[in-house]
Amino acid sequence: MAEHVGIEVIERVRPAIARIAKGYAKRLAGLLHCDIRVEASEGVGVYAENGAPKSTQEERGLSFGVRVLAESGGAVAPGYFGRTLGTADVHRMSAIVREGVKHAHERARASAARKAATRGRFGRLADNLYDTRLAPVRAHVDTVPAIFEIDPRSLSLGAIAAEVGKISKAVAGFSATVRYNGIGASSVLIRNLYCSSEGANIDHTFAQSEAFVFVMANGETGPMELYDFSGHQRGWEVLQRGYDHASIQLPSLRDFALDLTKVTVETADAPPLPSSEGPVPVVTDPHYNTLLVHEIVGHPVELDRALKMEAGYAGRSWLLNDLGESQVGKRIASPLVNAVSDASIEGFGYFPYDHEGTKARRVWHIRDGVLEEFLTSRQTAAIAGVEANGGYVATDASMVPLVRMTNTFFVSGDTPPEELFKDIDHGYYVKGHRIPSISESRENFRISAKQVYEINHGEIGRLYRDGAVMSDSKDYFMRVDGVGNDFHLYPIPNCGKGQPMQAKRMSNGGPTMRSVARVVGP
Amino acid sequence: MLTVPQLKRAVADAIAYLRTVPDVQEAEVFMAANANLITRLAFTSHIPSNGVEEPKSNESFGVGLRVVFRDGGGIKQGFGSEPSDMTLAGVAQALDKARRGAVPDPEFVSLPRMGAKPRRSLIKYHDPALMKLDDAGLVDLGWRVVDGALEVFQSSEALLEWSRSPDTVKDLGLILTGDMMVIQERVAVGNTVEGAVIGDETALISSVATSMVERRNTKGTGWHVGGTLAGFGDGPGDDAARNAIRAADGVRIPEGEYRVVLGPQPVTDILNNLVLPGLSLGLFHAWASPFQGKLGKQIASRTLSMYDHGALRGLAASKGVTDEGLPTGRTDLIRHGRLVGLLANWYEHQRALHDPEGARKLGVDPNLYVAAIAPRNGFRFGMGGGRHFTQPPGIAATNVMVEGTEEVPTDELLRRVGDGIYIGRIWYTYPINGITQGDFTCTVIGDSYLIKDGRLGKPLQPNAVRLNDNTHRILNGIIGIGREKKPTVVWNADEIVHAPEIAIESVAINEVGDALMKGD
Structure with a gap:
């Protein structure tokens, strides 16, 4: 079986993508600017409902997108192209990205020609149809690693499914008035590559761990549903143990879910707010x-x-x-x-x-x-x-x-x-x-x-x-x-x-x- | 883009392979190739703009597997997907992911049963021309919408009068924004139990255009949703521009209770955000529907009927088959004001039938109402369009048809209202206190008029009022339903609502301050 694509793919394709942006693209007729973004991700996600894991998923992604500014007929316009990729595409990535650049370029040229025609046809009414340009920025070359303690790639799906399932069970058992709860949690590493015809070449990786909690309770004054989110650009530790640094204080997923449940249950018994007559x-x-x-x-x-x-x-x-x-x-x-x-x-x-x-x-x-x-x-x-x-x-x-x-x-x-x-x-x-x-x-x-x-x-x-x-x-x-x-x-x-x-x-x-x-x- | 026969062959190969894998008890194979081609539109006469802002596309193809694994004496269920590879290597990758993520789900009954000879509700019903759109064609469609608006601006006597010179018409702040979108979908689905494979190919084109004359504080909307390229014509830019010019110099109204006529866009927005989510069987399972326990009961005025129909030839949201390989068709949701059916996929359908609390959740024993929760709406919509292999099926509406027992022309609706408001476009319509309560709020942002003595009067100033009311009160306050229906989409919606104008007895309205850009 072929190996699953991981975020390391960015290292493999980085030189080729930079060459396409700075070389191949710049040779296309009328091309003024090209940038290419490639993104790879890998991690896990689980969903539990009413005290039991419902589904889990291994999350792996690879995609790219292209922007081109090109001139045709005396006008400049942008064109774009995007595509989702998989493991099978990695060995032919350069050809696929070049094809994407060609599509974006053709769209930019076609749109530029139509822009010029519309400017000519409508005169002053359309003279703000401008030649697209970008504010100048320095072309940075950089590699920025992710910060995490528990690597999302190291997580056992079974273990985190059990962990989230237990939290869902605790929510279900919090009060007899809790009728339903759903908890989703995920932890992924995302790696972005940005290369431009101006020479920018930036490789940035970050971790992202997040959770969603939905609680439905039936109180004295009717049903009450609340949901909330937790998460940070860190590893699974954020959900497992919580996080407390500077202005970010996140409880563990368990405490977060139970806090929301408490709020839902007590609010479900409260009377509706009477509207004020004025401020x-x-x-x-x-x-x-x-x-x-x-x-x-x-x-x-x-x-x-x-x-x-x-x-x-x-x-x-x-x-x-x-x-x-x-x-x-x-x-x-x-x-x-x-x-x-x-x-x-x-x-x-x-x-x-x-x-x-x-x-x-x-x-x-x-x-x-x-x-x-x-x-x-x-x-x-x-x-x-x-x-x-x-x-x-x-x-x-x-x-x-x-x-x-x-x-x-x-x-x-x-x-x-x-x-x-x-x-x-x-x-x-x-x-x-x-x-x-x-x-x-x-x-x-x-x-x-x-x-x-x-x-x-x-x-x-x-x-x-x-x-x-x-x-x-x-x-x-x-x-x-x-x-x-x-x-x-x-x-x-x-x-x-x-x-x-x-x-x-x-x-x-x-x-x-x-x-x-x-x-x-x- | 892969063809349907290629997808079907790949699904058949995958089924043959999966049948040989020892721990696979049963599996469903879904393969899809999708593209959405979009031009975002942004023309501003007074600010530099591109006209066609983003000619772009997003493409993907791949395989998604739902697999039941043997696990000791029991079973586990898993889902896995693999992009860009329809070969057995890709299937093996997806299977590997499904196996690693499998968990036992006590509420699971079985994967969908398509039958040995699965049936497709529609055959050869899409427009092949939409599947062949090239880069220049995509760009052209976007510019047609922009040019359509510019033609109206250029020939408008009202704009000329307001600006006093052809050279300064642009200084009125003329805007045309929105999008033109073509969605291309090809799918094939089959399972290891029955062995059969079924394919489907669908395409649609839509465009929503918003035009403004900022110096006269007016906004107008035009839209088109269809299933053919030829039917698109020059798109809705001209309608949007005309509607904006027509509604200039609107007036403000004091807050209070008003009789209203809701146009097709507000009807669609309310259905999309407040009503249709509550008609999903999944929400009933979570006790979260505003119609909990009301299957078979009156939930709306007796004049209102509504159904979802995914198999009507010629309608843009029709599909030959669901993403679970099941036939699409008609699901009656509300008949003469009574809740008679719910939107369902296979999983939720099966779960409801076996749920010990099913009768309390629905209000009736689901096993006596099996047809009312038939799984005709299992789709894998996502990423703004397309039937995606990366996710298991959810529940989504298709063509939503809204009907009245007695349908009347617009003049009659206005007559019934007498003095009130025609509301043509609302925005940010959310269930402000959670969907179970039915409370909602939104603002009126354009295409709206006062109704005086049963006739349309002065335009209502955009962004001048906020609706603060309740879905149940709206549904039960219907005093008339229009005869003419317009296929309508709202932002990020899966379904197309064939929406009439609807007159409502009373809607609570609050004033929004006239503070926009007013001094220091």
Whole structure:
């Protein structure tokens, strides 16, 4: 039997891929730029339900994707190609990738010719159909290894299936009101190669271990389902023992699952939250702010969205009307609010370089309440006339990258979180994020919470279920009058964007914060 | 791309091999070759753009095995897949993975039974031209959509009036975004118990285009879903542009309860996000359906009927056979407001029949309602389109047909509403308190109008209101169903809904602040 393909395949193909990007591709007619991404992965995944392992899977992947910019008919346009590969393809990888480059090149040339024709046909109406270009970045050559203790490749499927099955059994036995639970867990090594016609040659490997827990309980006030995720760019040890370093504190999978079960069971007995007549003080915990910063800061600062490229599906951004009219440099939040993306720090959204070779760095979105910088790709940066800051990422090499969040969070303040409750006569403590619904340009939101507690005279009181905060985004940010010093970063495993949809992993987070908003129940 | 006969031969070879493996009790072999070819579209008259932003494709082929292994006195079940290799070496790789991952599943009954002579519901029903699309053809389809919108922009008297000069029409902020997508699928499936192999070939083309005139704060949508290349014409760009221009200068409304007509897109969005997931047998197993325990009971207004039909010739989501080798067909879901059937695959069908709590979960003894949970919807959809060998079958709808006992023209729906709102497009429609509760929220983002005295009136400003209501209240508040149906897809959906306009007695609406880009 042929050997299974492993992540070592990247070492084998790296010289050939670099030659194709720098040699073969550059000889194609009208080609201005070519980059090739290859991705290999291997690991394991298990799923347990109601106390027993249900399925396990050995996960191995190999894929590649190509981008070409080419000129034809007096215009420049991009073309792409992607394909999933297997063990059988490894010995003919160069030929397959060259074929992919040819397809991407033909598409770019065909599109460039049509672009030129459309420009000619529609005159001034179409004169913003520009010649595609990329903001300049240094062509890095680098190899970045993964960090882990327990190698995902060393895991026994049977052993981790038994481990996750036991956790599921503990959840099932937690309370008679638990009717169903499902727990999925996986641990993989992913290795990305990026080579470009400019000479970039980057080999980055990372570990990724994550878990998903779903609990359904039937309480006094009806059925209640909650789910949550845990995970980090480390080995299986993260799920087995938990993780505690800097702003990342993850319990073991067992504790995580049982904590969620406890919350589900107690909330299933709580009454539904009565909607407030108008805005009331709300204190939101770091987990809730994780989804808030994701939806209301992270998404609208993606420059492809702000430039209307996503208007058909993901929507636009309340932060930019056009290149001459945006909120950059203007106050969009109280001076207490600061928010950044930083792919260079530890987190689920870590990478040393994005998927077009731009080195990761901290990007300040909101500094002291003022909008400062968008997340960019090289293409969107060139359009906006700014520096590429490393936000162009795909979920698989066969997919076309998009501008994505990295580790995107509200920056910590200096107030102890308990201080934020003290002077509230009547308000609500909003704990744990659940489900978001955001308006088209992210200018308004309704985000539900796992739990909402009443605050009376500075004390936490009664628990309610099915509650949410609903507000216009800018109003909410302008009314932030307290930011805690209890910063946490949480993993988000399923941010959907693109066509077809790419579910990207990232970290979001923040400290406890206080604002004023309407709370709404069912 | 491999042909169906090649896939079928490879499946037959794999079955012959697997029958010789000592610890294999039974196995299902699924082989597939898929491609999705997409152009993402992004034209902005006031910001540099590419028009056709991403002409791209994603291709794969390979084998997926579901295997029952003998294990001492018992059995274990495993799944394994191998990309890019249909030979016995590839099958052996997949088998190896399945064996290493096998676990005993006490709820497992058997792999699907196709019969010795498996039946295909449809034969030669797809358009071969869609399977032959080349690079230039892919690019051309995308530009047709863009050019269609530009033609409308260029010839629009309204845009000229607003801009006062042909040279400054572009300064109105004209947008056309969306996509054009062709999905090509070839599959073959068989099992070691019966030995037969069946193949299938499907293709569809879809495009959803969104147009805006930003300076007039308006948005319009156009879309096309079909099974033939010729039927695509110039795509939906012109419809999107016309609808955007038509809905300019919308007004705001105060919050409250409104009678509404939901257009095909909101009907599809609500079904996709809130209703169809709850009609999956798998969700009933997990006690997580909003319709738990209600099979055979009234869940909607008596005028509403709905069924899934994967074997209707000429409809884009039809398939000749499921990804479990079983015949596709009609599954009645709601008849005259009563829940009469659920979407199922083989595994969930078998599990429900043997579940001691099955009667409590469904509300009736599943063994007395076997036909209502027939396994006609076992598909392996993924990666934005395609029938993928990398995963076991899940449950997915195909063509969802929505009907009314009495279907009426749009004029009559508007008359029934009297004063209210026509909602043409909603966004981010989520079950805000979990799917079991039925609570949902979304915003209205375009294609919407006030209804005054039974007629369409002024446009509703996009992004001005949020719907905050409950699925059960919507389903039970239907006061009319339109006669005309439009095949409609929403983002990341597997199914195509043949959606009519539907009038609803009352929907709770809240105002969204007019804060977008307003000063410091």
